[in-house]
Amino acid sequence: MEKEAIILRPEKSTYVTSRKPFFISCNSSTLPVGSLCASRFISYLYFDLSSLPSDLIIKSALLTLYLKAPPYKGIPPNTIIIHPLKNTFEDCETFFIDRPRNFEEIKLTANYIPESPKFELAITEIFNRWYSQTLPNHGLSLSTSDLFNSGYLKFHSSNIIDTSQQPTLTIETSISKEYDIVNTEEDLEVLSMNSYSSTREVWCFSVFSFIVKNTGINQILLTIQDSADGLDFIDEGPERSLLPGQSVILVNRFFARYARLKARLAPGESATGILKIFLQGRIT
Secondary structure, X not given: OEEEEEEEOOOEEEEEEOOOOOOOOOOOOEEEEEEEOOEEEEEEEEOOOOOOOOOOEEEEEEEEEEEEEEEEEEOOOOEXXXXXXXXXXXXXXXXXXXXXXXXXXXXEEEEOOOOOOEEEEEOHHHHHHHHOOOOOOOOEEEEOOOOOOOEEEEEEOOOOOOXXXXXXXXXXXXXXXXXXXXXXXXXXXXXXXXXXXXXXXOOOOOEEEEEEEEOOOOOEEEEEEEEOOOOOEEEOOOOEEEXXXXXXXXXXXXXXXXXXXXXXXXXXXXXXXXXXXXXXXXEO
């Protein structure tokens, strides 16, 4: 597995305030979170996930918000609460009375750290539910629990021109490597004297095996052979017996550049035997 970090920036953000229930924020560069003079400030963020590949293995999702200077007004709240949203919001349209509702049962909290230029919170649980589509992605709300706080934090919004100060969602993923798959098939006629399958170069495989089926009417003895140069071959072990209709998987025990199968009819058998041989391997 290879690790990769994907950084998303919000498609939109806005805020509402309870003291002015019909106030509409439009293109604000600030996201206030907290309470002042019994007025609540709630901010909203939305990250569009539609560009993400559908086969990511998610390790973590980290929300980062950057504080303005000065970072707060009044006395800053100690704790920030984050909820996923049940319905959508729009910048330049949403106001307090018409604000989106939260999934109240899903809540993350984090403490404000004075002197820190940013606020970070792992939202992996929420993100995984968005990504798996078990929870609709309408964005996040940022608020505090105490209505009678005497201050609020001031974060940069998605509308700020300096993108380095915009909120981010950093997704750490594990990405499966792409593999080249090899699948060969051949029919081998087997006589009383030794018969040999095609020579295959196998040292490039991370994993491979021979799958062999006796499709004839004769009992056959077979074994794997290894070679360094494709010319001189060494038996890996004793012969194995394969009755008509039986199949077996054979795997090299030793590392060598080339491999093949050696087969012959069991003593007492006559005519011609038939083996169906598959070589299946994966190249990383």
